[in-house]
Amino acid sequence: MPNIDILMKRGAEFLGCESAIMCGAMSWVSERNLVSAISNAGGFGVIACGAMTTELLDIEITETKKRTNKAFGVNLITMHPDLFDLIAVCAKHKISHVVMAGGLPPKGSLEAIKEMGAKVIAFAPALALAKKFIRSGVDALVIEGMEAGGHIGPVSTSVLAQEILPEIAEQIPIFVAGGIARGSAIAAYLEMGAAGVQLGTRFVCAHESIAHPNFKKAFIRGNARDAVASVQIDPRLPVIPVRALKNKGTEEFTAKQRDVATLLDEGKVDMKEAQLQIEHFWAGALRKAVIDGDVENGSIMAGQSVGMVKAEESVADIIAALRRETQAAIA
Numbered sequence: 001m002p003n004i005d006i007l008m009k010r011g012a013e014f015l016g017c018e019s020a021i022m023c024g025a026m027s028w029v030s031e032r033n034l035v036s037a038i039s040n041a042g043g044f045g046v047i048a049c050g051a052m053t054t055e056l057l058d059i060e061i062t063e064t065k066k067r068t069n070k071a072f073g074v075n076l077i078t079m080h081p082d083l084f085d086l087i088a089v090c091a092k093h094k095i096s097h098v099v100m101a102g103g104l105p106p107k108g109s110l111e112a113i114k115e116m117g118a119k120v121i122a123f124a125p126a127l128a129l130a131k132k133f134i135r136s137g138v139d140a141l142v143i144e145g146m147e148a149g150g151h152i153g154p155v156s157t158s159v160l161a162q163e164i165l166p167e168i169a170e171q172i173p174i175f176v177a178g179g180i181a182r183g184s185a186i187a188a189y190l191e192m193g194a195a196g197v198q199l200g201t202r203f204v205c206a207h208e209s210i211a212h213p214n215f216k217k218a219f220i221r222g223n224a225r226d227a228v229a230s231v232q233i234d235p236r237l238p239v240i241p242v243r244a245l246k247n248k249g250t251e252e253f254t255a256k257q258r259d260v261a262t263l264l265d266e267g268k269v270d271m272k273e274a275q276l277q278i279e280h281f282w283a284g285a286l287r288k289a290v291i292d293g294d295v296e297n298g299s300i301m302a303g304q305s306v307g308m309v310k311a312e313e314s315v316a317d318i319i320a321a322l323r324r325e326t327q328a329a330i331a
């Protein structure tokens, strides 16, 4: 009878950890404390670089290394203006895995990461893109469904898994993300061919997470149906939807889109600047909620699995529970 370690072997070996359970990078949340706790508990933590400067990333990696000697990754956003300098910071620290988020990486960036000896993990929101990434030499993929918290694609995790795993899971390790909170789902995706999984929402309320108590309370109170995707109001302004708990902040986003669309109309900003303004809005709004605890006006990014987050627990307890449930489901 296969046990969890057999099914997770490929993913765990690829990541260099015991359990092929990644904690997806979460801006403001995935910093030194949570990342080191995840890796120390046998999972794989990923620092969210988000809008960090090179100096801040340098400090964050140094501080994470003081807290763990296990492997962890760094998440870089492809549209960051200093992407290549951030890659250089990762190289300086001999980071083993770089997770690229935010679409197709700019020319030369994959090569730069591979040159420093690190493995590249990319997000593939569709089969065609997954194949393109494989051709361009990425080492592993995360397929993330729209159940997830934060920026999301249009397709659900269950459909992505059925569509993508049978075609390419043998070629490179695939990690399934979005809507996973229990081991029963992990077991199912492993049996479908996934090398491992990535969770975000489930780890936000860990004791080791520095998220403000108000942010954690909102998660513990939240139900699946409260975690809604933002709506695009102007067809000319393609904004990537964001899943977050409903509050005043989600309404403010509609107003923000209207303002940016007006600036576009008046020719005061171009499309790139307009989209950047939208992204800065999210980064600021998320900070307001995660760090300052303003869960009325800030953005409480959360996945639909938020309804299964019931209490604050230690990372070790969360990972132990996930492993227990996975093994039980496999058995």
Ligand SMILES: Cc1cc2nc3c(=O)[nH]c(=O)nc-3n(C[C@H](O)[C@H](O)[C@H](O)COP(=O)(O)O)c2cc1C
Pocket: 023, 024, 025, 026, 027, 029, 048, 050, 075, 101, 144, 147, 148, 149, 150, 151, 177, 178, 179, 180, 198, 199, 200, 201, 202, 300, 301, 302, 303, 304, 305
């Ligand atoms: C509060 C929050 C912030 C996030 N920030 C990022 C980010 O900065 N970069 C990124 O690649 N993904 C981000 N994500 C997505 C997670 O890395 C992860 O893929 C996702 O949470 C998995 O789905 P789940 O929430 O259903 O577990 C974020 C998710 C949440 C909940």
